[in-house]
Amino acid sequence: MTLSDDDIERIVSAVETMEASLAVLAGKQSLSRKEFTTDRAARDIVERRFVKLTEAALDIARTLVSQKRGAQPDSNPAVMVALGHMDVLDDATTEKMTQAARFRNVLAHTYGNAIKHDDGYDALQELDRYRDFLFAVREYLDDSGVLE
Template identity: 65%
Template structure:
């Protein structure tokens, strides 16, 4: 298969969204756990940025998965697994991004006191999985001649 112009534009937009969200989240990493827990506005920003960040990664994964297999993955974690099976992302990144997809589902469908703020704060300390994902995607697209 071959990525269409609209697929490439979609991926580029998703990469830009990921980079913007990563910058905001990286800024929030300096917060102590106590400061994070005590500031509802900061928690809202972090939670929303994680949702946007992961949705953008999933959009990339689904677009590449359809390109690889000519079918849409059955779940968000499955999209990451397809990229792992296709050697677009390594095994560790596959596992971590599948976990990120599940984490996104929790954040997107949970609110208020039901959100585990400790889990969100811990995730804030592990932005590398998203950076590794972006590097792997860029490498894959460059090797295919999609990116200049």
Template identity: 35%
Template sequence: MVDGDVVVDKLRHVNQYTDDLKRMRGMSKEEYLADMVTQRAVERTFMNLIQSCIDLAQHIRSAEALTPSGTSKKEIEALGNAGILSDETQAKMEEAVGFRNVLAHRYGDVNHDVVYDVLHEDLRWFGRFQTEVARWFKQQRS
């Protein structure tokens, strides 16, 4: 059985990091590309946000004895297979895991244009992840 405190804590982190990123969206792309400090803040916040999603998925997968396990993408996949995440949200969150890996491990140079675009166009997927997990969690407690 999932630990409610862990679920609530991780969902709170997802919400906080998403809100932080929303507050960092005020710059034009040109300003963003010229501001290395903001780039680093955005990248680190994305890494923390995505890791919180992975940690939550891992907790649920483990507590509910879902399969598969192993990689971070597999943790997200397990939630999709169990019907906790919609197919669309699962796919976007798996993409987010790959994005986090690029940011964390610096595979080649980080494309700051892509990071800017993700900041402005893809935050809604983290909200959907949060909503879908919270809905499932609420049903478990009923």
């Protein structure tokens, strides 16, 4: 696989965004469920970081899918499914990242009490799906010889 310099820069920038967001979110994991549901500022930070984190993952996925297939699926969850079909992600990571893409859509398109605080708290406890995604992408790029 051959990625352009722009594609590589886009992926590197997205990885940096993901790592920064993961660090912030990891710092919020120690909140109890009650603290999370009652602390609006903490929820706002977590929700915004999840949007940024997932957008960056989607940007990586779109870049890889476009390069391989020439076209992108028309929904965020479908982009993650396409990455799974390309054998970049295993089945479990594909499913988890598809759920993450749906969660991002909820966060980006709803507000106030429409967002279930328990869903945000549960997602906060499942950051490994993003780490698994990053590991799988790195392995795919290594195996493809892109990073040499």
